[in-house]
Amino acid sequence: MRLMYLLDLLTILTLLAVSSTIATPPSRQSSWMAPRMGIPDSFELPANTALPGSNEPLFIEMPLDHFTNLTVDGVTTFQNRYWINASYYEAGGPVFIFDSGEQNAEPLVPYYLQEYHGLSATMRLAKRYGGIAILWEHRYYGDSLPFPISRNTTPQQWQFLTTEQALEDVVFFADSFSKNSSVSTGSLNSSATILPQSLPLHPSVTPWVWLGGSYPGVRGALLRQRNPGTIFAAWASSAPVHAQVDMWAYYAAAERSLTRNCSADWVAVTKYVDTVLQGANESAAVDIKFDLLKARLSGPGGNTTGADGLTKEQANRTSDVDAASILMDPLDFYQYYGFADSLLPFCNLLETRNFTAAPVEGGVVSVSGVEGAFLAFLAALAELDYDSIPGSPDDPAGDMSWMRQYCSEYGFYQRGNPSDNLSIETSFLSLELFQQQCNEAFTDHLPSWPQVENINKYGGWNMQSSNIMFANGEFDPWRTMGLASIEINAPQRKPSVVVPGCNVPSNATTFFGITYDNMVHVSDMRVLLVPDSNHTDFKTVGFYSPVSQAPFYTGLGLFQLALDEWLPCFGK
Numbered sequence: 001m002r003l004m005y006l007l008d009l010l011t012i013l014t015l016l017a018v019s020s021t022i023a024t025p026p027s028r029q030s031s032w033m034a035p036r037m038g039i040p041d042s043f044e045l046p047a048n049t050a051l052p053g054s055n056e057p058l059f060i061e062m063p064l065d066h067f068t069n070l071t072v073d074g075v076t077t078f079q080n081r082y083w084i085n086a087s088y089y090e091a092g093g094p095v096f097i098f099d100s101g102e103q104n105a106e107p108l109v110p111y112y113l114q115e116y117h118g119l120s121a122t123m124r125l126a127k128r129y130g131g132i133a134i135l136w137e138h139r140y141y142g143d144s145l146p147f148p149i150s151r152n153t154t155p156q157q158w159q160f161l162t163t164e165q166a167l168e169d170v171v172f173f174a175d176s177f178s179k180n181s182s183v184s185t186g187s188l189n190s191s192a193t194i195l196p197q198s199l200p201l202h203p204s205v206t207p208w209v210w211l212g213g214s215y216p217g218v219r220g221a222l223l224r225q226r227n228p229g230t231i232f233a234a235w236a237s238s239a240p241v242h243a244q245v246d247m248w249a250y251y252a253a254a255e256r257s258l259t260r261n262c263s264a265d266w267v268a269v270t271k272y273v274d275t276v277l278q279g280a281n282e283s284a285a286v287d288i289k290f291d292l293l294k295a296r297l298s299g300p301g302g303n304t305t306g307a308d309g310l311t312k313e314q315a316n317r318t319s320d321v322d323a324a325s326i327l328m329d330p331l332d333f334y335q336y337y338g339f340a341d342s343l344l345p346f347c348n349l350l351e352t353r354n355f356t357a358a359p360v361e362g363g364v365v366s367v368s369g370v371e372g373a374f375l376a377f378l379a380a381l382a383e384l385d386y387d388s389i390p391g392s393p394d395d396p397a398g399d400m401s402w403m404r405q406y407c408s409e410y411g412f413y414q415r416g417n418p419s420d421n422l423s424i425e426t427s428f429l430s431l432e433l434f435q436q437q438c439n440e441a442f443t444d445h446l447p448s449w450p451q452v453e454n455i456n457k458y459g460g461w462n463m464q465s466s467n468i469m470f471a472n473g474e475f476d477p478w479r480t481m482g483l484a485s486i487e488i489n490a491p492q493r494k495p496s497v498v499v500p501g502c503n504v505p506s507n508a509t510t511f512f513g514i515t516y517d518n519m520v521h522v523s524d525m526r527v528l529l530v531p532d533s534n535h536t537d538f539k540t541v542g543f544y545s546p547v548s549q550a551p552f553y554t555g556l557g558l559f560q561l562a563l564d565e566w567l568p569c570f571g572k
C-alpha cells in the first residue's frame with residue numbers, strides 16, 4: 001500500500017537497473033592543452049597513466065563528525081563514494097561536480113557521467129571547458145553510509161545526517177586534492193593508475209563548478225554562500241532554497257493548471273469524502289474507503305481483478321488519511337509531467353465520465369450532484385492506470401534518510417491550503433499529522449518541528465549570491481520555495497538572463513536565472529535521452545525530461561555564457 005503523503009516528492013526516481021559495461025578507461029594523452037585558470041604550466045602526467053574509469057566507484061575516507069569529533073559505535077570515519085570521468089580533462093580545466101543528493105548515485109553513472117543514453121550537461125561542460133567530471137554521493141545514501149540505514153538506525157547514529165555535515169563533506173573532499181602543479185612521478189610507472197587526489201584540483205588552484213537539480217541545487221546555492229572559496233560557480237536547477245514547514249504551496253501550481261470543470265469536481269469530491277469520513281455513519285465511511293481502495297487497485301477496461309481480494313475489513317482498517325489521499329493519486333507525477341501529460345488524461349476521463357458523456361463547464365457535479373461526480377471520479381481513477389506506476393519506495397534506506405532530513409530540517413510538509421476553498425487535498429493531511437509521522441519514525445533527537453533556520457540562515461529566497469544560475473520550471477511545485485517563487489509570502493524577485501559580472505551578487509529584486517515557460521521540475525538538467533524501448537515510461541523520468549528537450553539546450557547555453565564570463569576571473 002502506498003502512503004502518498006510519505007512519498008519523497010523531491011526524489012528523482014531512479015528505478016532503472018544499471019549495467020556496467022564500460023570497463024576500459026581511456027589512456028591519458030601525452031600532450032596537454034595550454035593550461036588556464038591559475039594552473040602553472042608545469043603540470044604534466046606521465047604518458048599512459050590513467051585515472052580510474054568512471055564506472056568504478058572511488059571512495060574517500062570522510063570524518064563522521066566535522067565539527068566536534070564525536071564517535072558513535074566506534075565509527076569516526078566512513079567511506080564516501082564518488083565517480084570521476086576524466087575523458088575530457090586537460091591540465092588546468094575546471095571541476096564539474098554533479099551532486100546526486102538524496103538518492104543512491106549509482107544508477108546515475110551511465111546517464112550523467114558517461115552519456116551512455118544521451119547527452120548530459122555535466123559531460124558537455126567538461127568537454128567544452130576541458131574539465132574533469134565528478135559524480136558525488138551524499139552521506140547516508142547509496143553506499144556512503146556511516147551506519148546501516150533501517151528502522152533500527154539509532155538517534156545517535158542519525159545525528160550526523162545534517163545539512164551542515166553534508167555540506168562540509170564537499171569542502172573536505174575538495175580540500176583533499178593537491179595544490180601542487182605537478183604530480184610526483186616517482187611512484188608511477190607508465191601503466192599505473194594514479195590517485196585522483198594527486199591531481200591539482202584543490203579549489204584554491206582550480207575552479208569548482210557545481211551542478212545540481214532539486215535538493216542538490218539547494219546544496220549548490222548553500223555551498224556558494226557558505227564556502228565561496230570552495231564552490232566557484234553553480235547551476236542550481238529547481239532549487240527550493242527556502243525551507244518552510246508548511247508547504248501548502250506544493251499543490252498550488254497543479255490547482256492553478258486545472259480546467260474549470262475538473263477543478264469543480266475535484267473540489268466537490270474531496271469535500272464529500274472528507275465529510276463522510278468525519279461523519280457519524282460508520283458503515284458509510286467504510287463503504288467509501290472500500291470504493292476508493294477498489295478504484296486504486298483496478299485497471300483499465302473495467303478490469304477489477306486487482307481488487308479481487310479486497311474486503312470491507314481491510315477498508316475498515318485503512319486510516320481516513322490513507323483513504324482520502326487516494327483522491328490525490330493523479331497528482332503524483334505532476335511535478336515531472338505537468339498538466340498536459342499527467343492531469344489532463346485524468347480530467348478527460350472524469351469530465352466525460354469515462355468517455356460516455358460530453359463535458360460541461362460546471363463539471364459533473366453541476367449535472368449529477370456530488371455523488372455522481374464521485375462515481376465519475378472513481379471510474380477515472382480505475383481507468384487511469386496509476387497502479388502500474390511504481391509508487392512504493394524503491395530505495396527504502398534512501399527514503400528513510402530523506403525523511404530524517406525533512407523531519408529535522410526542511411519541513412516541506414505538503415498539505416492543502418487550509419484557507420483556500422478550491423483546494424483539492426484532503427483536510428486530513430495536516431501539519432500535525434506530518435509531524436506525528438516524523439515523531440513515530442524517529443523516536444528521539446528530533447526537534448519538535450523542523451529547524452528550517454538551519455537552511456534559511458543562508459538567505460533562503462532572499463539569497464543575494466554571485467556566480468549562481470537559478471533555473472526553474474513555470475509549473476514546478478518546487479518553484480514555490482525558490483528565488484522565482486510567486487507565492488504571496490515570497491519576495492517576488494524576477495529572474496534575469498543577463499549574465500552578471502563575476503562575483504557580483506544579485507539584489508533584492510532580481511537574480512540571475514531563467515524560468516522556463518510551461519516546464520516542471522528540473523526540466524533542464526536531465527539527460528538528453530536517445531529514446532529507446534527502455535525509456536518510454538514513468539520509470540525513467542528521473543533521467544530525462546518527458547515534457548521537452550528544449551530546456552536542456554537553453555539551460556546549458558545560458559550557463560555556458562555565464563561560465564565564459566566568470567571562469568576567466570578565477571583566482572584574480
Ligand SMILES: *[C@@H]1O[C@H](CO)[C@@H](O)[C@H](O)[C@H]1NC(C)=O
Nearest residue numbers: 063065066067068069070076
Ligand atoms: C578533531 O580531530 C582532529 C584530528 O585529531 C583535530 O585536528 C581537530 O582539531 C579536532 N576538531 C575538533 C573540533 O575538536
Ligand SMILES: *[C@@H]1O[C@H](CO)[C@@H](O)[C@H](O)[C@H]1NC(C)=O
Nearest residue numbers: 053054085087113114115123
Ligand atoms: C566519459 O564520458 C564520455 C562521454 O561524455 C564517454 O564517452 C566515456 O566513455 C566516459 N568515460 C568513462 C571512463 O566512462
Ligand SMILES: *[C@@H]1O[C@H](CO)[C@@H](O)[C@H](O)[C@H]1NC(C)=O
Nearest residue numbers: 187188189190191192193194
Ligand atoms: C607499474 O606499477 C604497477 C602498480 O604499482 C605494478 O603492478 C607494475 O608491475 C608496474 N609495472 C612496471 C613495468 O614497472
Ligand SMILES: *[C@@H]1O[C@H](CO)[C@@H](O)[C@H](O)[C@H]1NC(C)=O
Nearest residue numbers: 282283284286312313316317
Ligand atoms: C470497523 O472496525 C471496528 C473495530 O474493529 C469495529 O468496531 C466496527 O464495527 C467495524 N465497522 C464496520 C462497518 O465494519
Ligand SMILES: *[C@@H]1O[C@H](CO)[C@@H](O)[C@H](O)[C@H]1NC(C)=O
Nearest residue numbers: 281282283284285286287288
Ligand atoms: C449510513 O450509510 C449507509 C450507506 O453506507 C446507509 O445505507 C445508511 O442508511 C446510513 N445510515 C444512516 C443512519 O444514515
Ligand SMILES: *[C@@H]1O[C@H](CO)[C@@H](O)[C@H](O)[C@H]1NC(C)=O
Nearest residue numbers: 301302303354378379382383
Ligand atoms: C470505461 O470504459 C471502457 C470502454 O468503454 C469500459 O471497458 C470500462 O469498463 C469503463 N470503466 C469503468 C470503470 O466504468
Ligand SMILES: *[C@@H]1O[C@H](CO)[C@@H](O)[C@H](O)[C@H]1NC(C)=O
Nearest residue numbers: 297298299303304305306307
Ligand atoms: C487485469 O488486471 C490484472 C492485474 O490486476 C492483470 O494481471 C490482468 O492481466 C488484467 N487483465 C487484462 C485483460 O488486462
Ligand SMILES: *[C@@H]1O[C@H](CO)[C@@H](O)[C@H](O)[C@H]1NC(C)=O
Nearest residue numbers: 259261347348351359360361
Ligand atoms: C472540461 O474539462 C475537460 C478536461 O479537463 C476539458 O478538455 C474541457 O474543455 C472542459 N469543458 C468545458 C465545457 O469546460
Ligand SMILES: *[C@@H]1O[C@H](CO)[C@@H](O)[C@H](O)[C@H]1NC(C)=O
Nearest residue numbers: 263264267268420421422423
Ligand atoms: C469559495 O469562496 C468564494 C469566496 O469566499 C465563494 O464565492 C465560492 O463560492 C467558494 N467556492 C466553493 C467551491 O466553495
Ligand SMILES: *[C@@H]1O[C@H](CO)[C@@H](O)[C@H](O)[C@H]1NC(C)=O
Nearest residue numbers: 496500506507508509510511
Ligand atoms: C538589481 O539588479 C538588476 C540587474 O542587474 C538591475 O537592473 C536593477 O536595477 C537592480 N535593482 C536595484 C534595486 O539595485
Ligand SMILES: *[C@@H]1O[C@H](CO)[C@@H](O)[C@H](O)[C@H]1NC(C)=O
Nearest residue numbers: 017018019531532533534535
Ligand atoms: C534495454 O535494457 C536491457 C537490459 O539492460 C538491454 O539488454 C537492452 O539492450 C536495452 N535496450 C535498448 C534498446 O537499449
Ligand SMILES: CC(=O)N[C@H]1CO[C@H](CO)[C@@H](O)[C@@H]1O
Nearest residue numbers: 178179180181182183184185
Ligand atoms: C610534487 C610536489 O611538489 N609535491 C608536494 C605537494 O605539496 C605537498 C604539501 O602541500 C608536499 O608535501 C609535496 O611534496
